[in-house]
Amino acid sequence: MAALCTALIPFSGSFAGLLATQAVNGVAQGLYLPLLLGLAIKNIRPSERATAMGFYQSVYAIGMFAGPYLAGWLNAGGGLKAGFAFGAAIAVAAAVIALPGTKGGTR
Numbered sequence: 517m518a519a520l521c522t523a524l525i526p527f528s529g530s531f532a533g534l535l536a537t538q539a540v541n542g543v544a545q546g547l548y549l550p551l552l553l554g555l556a557i558k559n560i561r562p563s564e565r566a567t568a569m570g571f572y573q574s575v576y577a578i579g580m581f582a583g584p585y586l587a588g589w590l591n592a593g594g595g596l597k598a599g600f601a602f603g604a605a606i607a608v609a610a611a612v613i614a615l616p617g618t619k620g621g622t623r
Contacts, residue, residue, distance in 0.1 A: 521544065
């Protein structure tokens, strides 16, 4: 849903359309972010989970810097649509990477 909403932003056509994409995206993030946080430590021993979450936050921080940097670079060359397409592609890639972790039992 996040990928779809991000891809639709440049085509929203109005402020109301933009609000709709953001509202749906907010609900989607409320559903998947806790899932991903849980998956990040699913197979980690309880005594090492704080370290695993620290690593998760470090990788997240790299993305928080690199994502806008790359989007700005793409926007400069291809306009805003290129940046939103990049964001949507990253969301699809993240979903594909996370999907195998959602199957199976928990420890």
